[in-house]
Amino acid sequence: MSMATQNDIAAAAGQEEGAHPSPTVASTAEDALNQAVRKPFLKSALLILLVLAACLPGLLTVPPIDRDEARFAQATKQMVETRDFIDIRFQDEARHKKPVGIYWLQTAAVSIGEAMGVDDARRQIWLYRLPSQLGAILAVVALAWAGVPLVGRRAAFIGAAGLALTILMGVEARLAKTDAMLLGLIILSQGVLARAYVASHGGRLSLSTSILFWLALGLGILIKGPMAPFVVGMTALFAAIFRKEGRWLLALRPILGLLLALAVAAPWFIAIALQSKGAFFEESVGQDFIGKLLQGQESHGAPPGVYTLIAWGTLWPVSPFLLLALPTLWAWRRERAMLFLIAWAVPAWLVLELIPTKLPHYMLPLVPALMLATGRWLVDGPPKLNRALLWPAVALLLLGSVGVPLAAIAAGYAFDGIPSFGQEPFAVLTAGLGVWAAMALWNGHRLTSFVRIGVASLTLYAGVYGFAFPELRALWVSSRLAAAAEAVPCGDPVLATTGFREPSLVFLTRTDLEMTDGAGAARFLAAGGCRVAFVESREEGAFDAARGGLTPAPRLLTRVKGINLNGGRQLDIAVYTTAEKQ
Known part of the structure; x- marks a missing residue:
């Protein structure tokens, strides 16, 4: 166990710096963490509870968000009304942008809601959001599994918890769209790819593990077309380049796997091609996909570098720790496992920066690699923090925990002339926890600070999504x-x-x-x-x-x-x- 981890455990147990904490208390805390990450059921249960605590507030009370969420939900509602499970339409207009996978999942959620007697189920937006909640749960639990061969059990658990807490994950988990479920499927594929990558030369994966890779990839295609193959393919390509050979990819059983992925995705694509007389591919590929590659669409054009800039906000509360980790991650860059994380995040990130259309959720499939790297630093990083980066890291902690609640209160005055009184107690609690986390980080207790700011993020989301946002009647x-x-x-x-x-x-x-x-x-x-x-x-x-x-x-x-x-x-x-x- 590293010195930093020992200090953090002591601080979490309430010990003063230099007070010689009781070995029994420290070892008990470490044993509890080790037991949690070594028992799959307990680990998964804890992560599921964390996702629910972070992502449930506002699910039922925030009205449908224009425009993408409302379009997805309305197209699903029409699928339920017409019982046409092939074509996708918004009123009389064909909606040939994304494949059918998420619409089927939303249709299932609404149909189950109707069968259970949910009042006016077809107009209850929370039912349409349930697949995204399930996608967020899948993503977080899968990341704790996927990261084990790369960073170890504890770091993978912390990285998965970090993913659950980020603002970006919380937003996508609350929207009836594709991205949360897509993320879960991509992480499953990446977890299998990571196991093939770190295996000894000539190592084989079990048949069931290989099937999981291709099944998740095929379902990912059915959810959002080329995005899953793009992320997984870029990772495999650059991981092979870094490893200087690609024979390890044969462990995935590519011939059998490609047939399986096609069996999952191809039937609907064939059906929609016949029904639309090719119009689906003309619009989804020719206009939507290629259009976004060549020019900024739907007023979302932005120059390169925007994703790197907004990541510090969208990845809060993990971003301050990622900032502090950068020098250490650079020192670790030649390690085999770290090269896989680089292959996962960096090449695709650079491609996205060059594409004119910029939307925050485009970078979501790359975020898990950053979470695992940050988790590794929190567990195994050097005990001394970089003092030059400590100031901006503490400022980031306080900006999210103090600035965002104040902004939510101000929004109530600006839009409706009255604040959300239900949100104000959460704002005070969040600010207090944020200051407490900043103090721990300033004193070098990074893991303690991570736990405290994690709790602060939960109170922030409860206040903003549970009270402030739904009460902005003007919106x-x-x-x-x-x-x-x-x-x-x-x-x-x-x-x-x-x-x-x-x-x-x-x-x-x-x-x-x-x-x-x-x-x-x-x-x-x-x-x-x-x-x-x-x-x-x-x-x-x-x-x-x-x-x-x-x-x-x-x-x-x-x-x-x-x-x-x-x-x-x-x-x-x-x-x-x-x-x-x-």
């Missing part, structure tokens, strides 16, 4: 419009919207929500029956001009004011109905 315009439509006395009205076309409004109301302009909204209401129109203020002039003389005259039900989460534009939406008052 949740679609939820308030849907509630206004449900209040119409005639029941189950036909709906139209003008000036506000966010996917979340479709998901929370009706698949046949009509998208129109101001004059079209007036004509829509004139058709009679139980109808509601949402008219944004920019379209009210055309609406007023077209509704003159309409019978029955549209009645203003309410107005919904807020902020569009995409772009920050102020919104003022009138809700009109033809239903009579009761």
Whole structure:
């Protein structure tokens, strides 16, 4: 056991520096850690509980987020409605961007919810988020397994815990999208690849282990197309280059494995190619994938270096320890296991930096390598910390634990004129724990600091996701419009919207929500029956001009004011109905 680890255990047990801690207390703490990481069931149970503590707050209470999450969820809702499990559509538009895997998982979650009697299950966004929660659990538990041959049990356990605590993992675990589940499958493949890499010359993997590699890769293709092969392929290529030979890859049984991966992924791709007459590949590959390679899409273009810059925020609370670890990791760079982690993270990271389209979740599959490297440093790094890097590391700790809660309180004032009172106790607790963690780090107790800031991150997420974010009413315009439509006395009205076309409004109301302009909204209401129109203020002039003389005259039900989460534009939406008052 390293001197740093001994000091950290003593500090965690409440001993003063230089106070000669009791060997019994220190050894008991170390024994508890060793027992946890050596018993697979206990280790997995602890990590699952950690993921749930970090990622559950807000799952049920945060409304659907525009635009990607709401698009995924609405496309799944239509799959449930139509029972067409091949084609992917958003209203009448084909959604040929990503493969079907995540939609099938979300469909299963919603169907189980309906079978269990969940009220209005098809419009409960938390059901659609469950596959992402499962993906996060898979990713964290798999990383604790994948990292063992590379960094050892304790470092792999700490690295997996770090992954669970990062802001980026927490965000993706709460969104009904592809990336959390994709990460879990990639880590499974990388864990098998790592075992083949570190094996002695000519070593073989068991058949079941090889099958796991290709099965996870095939499922990854079904979730997000080329992303899993890209990450795993880049790792294998550069690991072979670093090892100066590639025969170890034969342990994966590539011929059998490729057939298995094709058997998993190919049937749906063939079916969608036939059903769409090739349009799926034209749009998903020709427009979406290649378009992102060549130019910034959907206003997400950014120069090289952006991922490296934002990583210090998105990987908090682990990023301060990663910063301190960099000199040691550089010294370890020629070790065989460290070369595998470099092959995992660095080449693909450089490619992503060169691609014009920049989205934070693109770097998520590379983060586990950084977590394992940081875990190795926390366990085996030299006892003396780099003083030049200690200042910015402590500042990073405090920025997340003190600055973010204050920003959440300020957001309440800025958006709604009132803070989240439920979040404030968590903000105080988070700040206190953050200062406590910074003190431990400043005194050289890095593992103690890691534990303390980990607890601080849990209280931060509980406050921000559990209270502050759901209570920002100004952001949740679609939820308030849907509630206004449900209040119409005639029941189950036909709906139209003008000036506000966010996917979340479709998901929370009706698949046949009509998208129109101001004059079209007036004509829509004139058709009679139980109808509601949402008219944004920019379209009210055309609406007023077209509704003159309409019978029955549209009645203003309410107005919904807020902020569009995409772009920050102020919104003022009138809700009109033809239903009579009761």
